[in-house]
Amino acid sequence: xxxxxxxxxxxxxxxxxxxxxxxxxxxxxxxxxxxxxxxxxxxxxxxxxxxxxxxxxxxxxxxxxxxxxxxxxxxxxxxxxxxxxxxxxxxxxxxxxxxxxxxxxxxxxxxxxxxxxxxxxxxxxxxxxxxxxxxxxxxxxxxxxxxxxxxxxxxxxxxxxxxxxxxxxxxxxxxxxxxxxxxxxxxxxxxxxxxxxxxxxxxxxxxxxxxxxxxxxxxxxxxxxxxxxxxxxxxxxxxxxxxxxxxxxxxxxxxxxxxxxxxxxxxxxxxxxxxxxxxxxxxxx
Amino acid sequence: xxxxxxxxxxxxxxxxxxxxxxxxxxxxxxxxxxxxxxxxxxxxxxxxxxxxxxxxxxxxxxxxxxxxxxxxxxxxxxxxxxxxxxxxxxxxxxxxxxxxxxxxxxxxxxxxxxxxxxxxxxxxxxxxxxxxxxxxxxxxxxxxxxxxxxxxxxxxxxxxxxxxxxxxxxxxxxxxxxxxxxxxxxxxxxxxxxxxxxxxxxxxxxxxxxxxxxxxxxxxxxxxxxxxxxxxxxx
Numbered sequence: 001x002x003x004x005x006x007x008x009x010x011x012x013x014x015x016x017x018x019x020x021x022x023x024x025x026x027x028x029x030x031x032x033x034x035x036x037x038x039x040x041x042x043x044x045x046x047x048x049x050x051x052x053x054x055x056x057x058x059x060x061x062x063x064x065x066x067x068x069x070x071x072x073x074x075x076x077x078x079x080x081x082x083x084x085x086x087x088x089x090x091x092x093x094x095x096x097x098x099x100x101x102x103x104x105x106x107x108x109x110x111x112x113x114x115x116x117x118x119x120x121x122x123x124x125x126x127x128x129x130x131x132x133x134x135x136x137x138x139x140x141x142x143x144x145x146x147x148x149x150x151x152x153x154x155x156x157x158x159x160x161x162x163x164x165x166x167x168x169x170x171x172x173x174x175x176x177x178x179x180x181x182x183x184x185x186x187x188x189x190x191x192x193x194x195x196x197x198x199x200x201x202x203x204x205x206x207x208x209x210x211x212x213x214x215x216x217x218x219x220x221x222x223x224x225x226x227x228x229x230x231x232x233x234x235x236x237x238x239x240x241x242x243x244x245x246x247x248x249x250x251x252x253x254x255x256x257x258x259x260x261x262x263x264x265x266x267x268x269x270x271x272x273x274x275x276x277x278x279x280x281x282x283x284x285x
Numbered sequence: 286x287x288x289x290x291x292x293x294x295x296x297x298x299x300x301x302x303x304x305x306x307x308x309x310x311x312x313x314x315x316x317x318x319x320x321x322x323x324x325x326x327x328x329x330x331x332x333x334x335x336x337x338x339x340x341x342x343x344x345x346x347x348x349x350x351x352x353x354x355x356x357x358x359x360x361x362x363x364x365x366x367x368x369x370x371x372x373x374x375x376x377x378x379x380x381x382x383x384x385x386x387x388x389x390x391x392x393x394x395x396x397x398x399x400x401x402x403x404x405x406x407x408x409x410x411x412x413x414x415x416x417x418x419x420x421x422x423x424x425x426x427x428x429x430x431x432x433x434x435x436x437x438x439x440x441x442x443x444x445x446x447x448x449x450x451x452x453x454x455x456x457x458x459x460x461x462x463x464x465x466x467x468x469x470x471x472x473x474x475x476x477x478x479x480x481x482x483x484x485x486x487x488x489x490x491x492x493x494x495x496x497x498x499x500x501x502x503x504x505x506x507x508x509x510x511x512x513x514x515x516x517x518x519x520x
Contacts, residue, residue: 022308029481033489045419070326075483076476102330134333137383143390155340195394199402211476215469222420223406224398231472232479254482261478 010275021268028264032256039256046218047237050206050227053179054084059092061178062171066193067111068184070103073210077183078107079235079251080208083242084181085115089129090245093178094167098132098153100141100188105134109157120158126165133157138188142196146174174201183208190217194224208234232258291494294487298495301484302502309506407434433461 057063065084069077088095097108108131112119119131132153135141144152149171150162162168170176180203182193190207198205204226209217211231221228229238232254239249303318342358345351360382366375406421407430415422421430439451440458447455488495 019308025481026485029478029485030489033482033486045416049419072480075486076479102333103326105333134337136334136337138387139391140386154345159340191399192391194398195391199394199398211472211479214472215465219403219406223409224402231475232482233475250486254479254486257482257485258475258478261482262474265474265478 010271010278013271013275025261025264028260029257032260033253036253037256037260038252039259041233041236041240041252041255043237043240044230044234046221046228046230047234047241048227049222050208050229050234051087051238051241053204053206053226054087054091057088057091057093057179061091061093062096062167062176063088063093063179063181064096064098064177065108066180066182066184067097067099067104067107068101068182068186068189069107069210070101070185073185074107076210076232076235077185077208078111079232079249080229080238081107081111081183082114083235083238083247083249084183084208084229085111086247087238087242087245089115094127095129096132096168096171097129098145099134100136100138100192102134102136105157108133120160126160127167130162130165130168131157132162139192139196142188142192146197146200149173149176174203177201177203179204179206181206181208185210185213189213190220190225194220198224294493294495295498298488298498301488301495302498305484306502306506309510432457437461 065081065088067081085095085097097112099105099108109119112122112129112131116122116124116129119125122129133156135145135152137144141152150168153162156162156165174197177197180193180197182189182205184190184193184207190209190213193207194205197203205220205224206227207217207220207225208229209231211233214228214230214234217225217228218230229235232251236249236251236255239247239251242249300318300321303314306312307315338358338361342354346354346358360379363375363379366372369375409422409427411424411427412420412422413424415426417423417425421427436454436457436459438458439454440462442451442455445451487493488499490496
């Protein structure tokens with residue numbers, strides 16, 4: 001191939017209809033979902049640390065699971081939520097589901113239904129798990145929750161007085177939390193929980209975040225956050241670790257899609273850079 | 286038989302495809318889906334905010350006679366003055382209370398958890414036995430953290446001309462930041478792909494009914510594209 005031909009190829013590539021790239025991305029993402037490839041899933045230290053921290057939970061320990069994301073992040077974070085709830089339920093933890101994002105509140109109820117079969121109609125609702133729903137005002141709400149749980153949440157998500165729920169009689173302040181897990185995609189999220197609860201009460205703190213947020217919160221691991229799930233990959237790794245508890249994950253095919261789509265993006269980046277360098281070189285000549 | 290289990294996924298699939306129609310071009314179906322989404326989010330937020338105000342403040346005020354709730358309720362009622370040109374200044378009272386409380390509570394925790402604790406972790410003791418892949422205490426990682434942190438801090442010294450040793454140090458800082466931005470970009474790509482994968486998983490689930498709408502969407506798109514092409518050819 002001559003240099004002129006090479007240049008014309010990259011010139012054509014520069015003017016390609018973006019919709020062709022969209023179609024390519026759709027195909028690359030869809031095919032492994034229809035026919036999974038079974039690519040291996042490697043483990044990150046954050047996920048292993050997350051799993052190990054939950055393993056240390058003893059039956060009866062009070063664990064807060066805070067749903068701090070909206071519907072927009074649910075493809076990444078709802079699988080994290082279900083896996084976390086399943087692991088905690090297996091360990092016999094007393095789970096308090098709540099959230100600081102108004103749009104995320106319905107996911108607490110869905111997660112209980114998906115993992116435990118029922119939510120407020122479950123025979124163990126109120127003794128083994130509760131849904132306190134949404135708490136407004138972000139960080140100020142977290143501070144209030146740590147100071148007075150029942151004052152901040154006088155009623156649960158379904159309108160029942162919190163004080164009448166058996167497991168909540170022992171939960172007064174942040175000192176009664178054994179562990180806090182936030183599944184967060186922004187503000188309020190990880191830094192706010194660390195500031196108002198982890199630092200104040202010395203509670204074991206874990207996070208599950210979207211991949212976008214991961215680089216920003218990794219600075220808290222391992223000193224302030226004992227472990228973390230980062231994006232869909234973190235959830236998939238966690239699902240693999242939970243197989244021994246009979247957890248049936250759904251993220252192996254999506255991880256194939258993830259890997260292939262990344263490969264495609266890398267190819268585009270390499271092509272773009274090679275084209276740029278060749279064009280610059282051609283102009284210089 | 287039409288049940289919520291059938292109608293729900295079909296509506297969700299239809300809205301997903303309406304949003305993805307934006308990839309072809311901006312259109313009314315996309316706009317409709319966008320407006321419905323925003324409307325639903327606002328409606329949901331309004332309902333659960335109202336419920337919280339009722340549970341926490343109004344209900345104790347009415348049923349138990351806890352009169353002190355009148356004060357925060359009155360402060361809350363000042364928010365709508367945002368829409369008044371004449372009395373906009375009244376709106377500044379509740380907003381100053383909210384901002385002042387938020388900043389005060391945030392700053393108190395921030396100094397310890399995001400300043401002192403982070404410095405303590407940055408200068409944590411080195412341990413040769415630490416895991417090289419996960420611990421900042423491993424000697425190699427500790428060295429990289431020390432070089433990267435110092436270089437980045439020196440990059441932001443603007444009171445001295447960057448030349449000599451300071452220039453080299455700031456170059457290290459710039460490279461450190463570039464690597465960090467690259468990692469952030471990679472994670473962003475991963476997140477965006479995850480969102481697409483989540484929707485495609487929903488649409489292509491063979492046990493669901495959402496995928497019935499995919500051929501419909503393709504036919505609609507083909508008809509629109511063909512009609513537009515014919516219109517263009519006539520012109």
